[in-house]
Amino acid sequence: MKAIKKINNNVAVCEDNNKKELIAFGKGIGFPSMPYEITDLGSITMTFYRMDKSYYKLLEEIPEEVFEVSALIVKRAQNTLDCKLNPNLLPGLADHINFALIRLKKFKKMKMLFSYDVEQLYPEETKLGKYAVDLIQKKLLVKLPESEITNIAMHFVNAEEENISESSEWNVELLIDEITNKIEIWFEVSIDRKGFNYNRFVMHLRYCLKRIEEKKQFVDDNGTLFTVMKEESPRIYECAVKISSMIENKLQAQITQDEILYLMIHMSRILKNNTAN
Known part of the structure; x- marks a missing residue:
């Protein structure tokens, strides 16, 4: 596998042996000068294929620790939900979590609501939302409001289908x-x-x-x-x-x-x- 572009110290855009582009996670893989050959594939902890290249710059803007936590959450969703997920779920979720953290700092007293309707309609996605909020508290030492369980759950719901239904009467x-x-x-x-x-x-x-x-x-x-x-x-x-x-x-x-x-x-x-x- 060849690393071709640095995202951050532990994430890089890579190319596999079949010339397919992917995002790879691994301790220190973003340090060396690009491009270079990654000889120890055991150092790669997570990979994500088919992400839209237009989101690469967004990933560079998001704090490294937020991006890495988001990747762990997406990986959990991929292993939990019995469906294909939009490959752009990772940048979208990372962007949302980063904004939620910024918003919390600016508006600490703001009250937001957890949606029991979403919990009833999407129990698996809500469980993932709860896992995400707990993981953020553990890894980033920030306790997000309960409403973020709902918001993050909806990211998984939205990612389960790439497009709005084709039956829509509007373009x-x-x-x-x-x-x-x-x-x-x-x-x-x-x-x-x-x-x-x-x-x-x-x-x-x-x-x-x-x-x-x-x-x-x-x-x-x-x-x-x-x-x-x-x-x-x-x-x-x-x-x-x-x-x-x-x-x-x-x-x-x-x-x-x-x-x-x-x-x-x-x-x-x-x-x-x-x-x-």
Whole structure:
């Protein structure tokens, strides 16, 4: 196996003997100059194939310890759930956990709700969510709120199918393109649609649309964070409301405040990486 790109000290993009690209975990494999041949395959602890290359930069941004804990959680899910999982589950989950840790530091007193509906509908995924929260406390010494069991469980649910049902009477790609165009017009920006921040935004939209279609939206009672972000970024809020109305008209469903909040967060991320025309 050949290591071809460093992610962090213990993670690298590699190429196996069949020239297939993968993400490999192993103590110190990111230290040597790239590329190099990994002769001791016993040093490799985990491998993940078929991850979208657009997420590689995202993985470099996430703290090493958060990424490694996320990988352990995904590995547990792969061994537990009787189904194929989206190969991009790892970057999506790592990104979510990293944000949850940042949010906890900024809003320690914020109350969020555990969903008993999700627990009833998805018992195995909820068990994995509980395992994830316990592992984060053990490895990172941070106790996340109980609501994160629900949020992490939904990442597994969403990853069990890559696309929204084909029976949908509306075009997912077209709707995402319409949303992107509205953001570009509203803020007079040109969005880099090949960048990892945009791909992260698209991944969020896909999951959001699936949750709305299946009537399983996030309801976390994030009122404090929503109010703060609305006051700090009024134009992002106004644009998010317009986009939500567009989605509601298309799907004939009302979007929760929490889904609008997550939309605002992801919009903020892509806008920070674009220049006004």
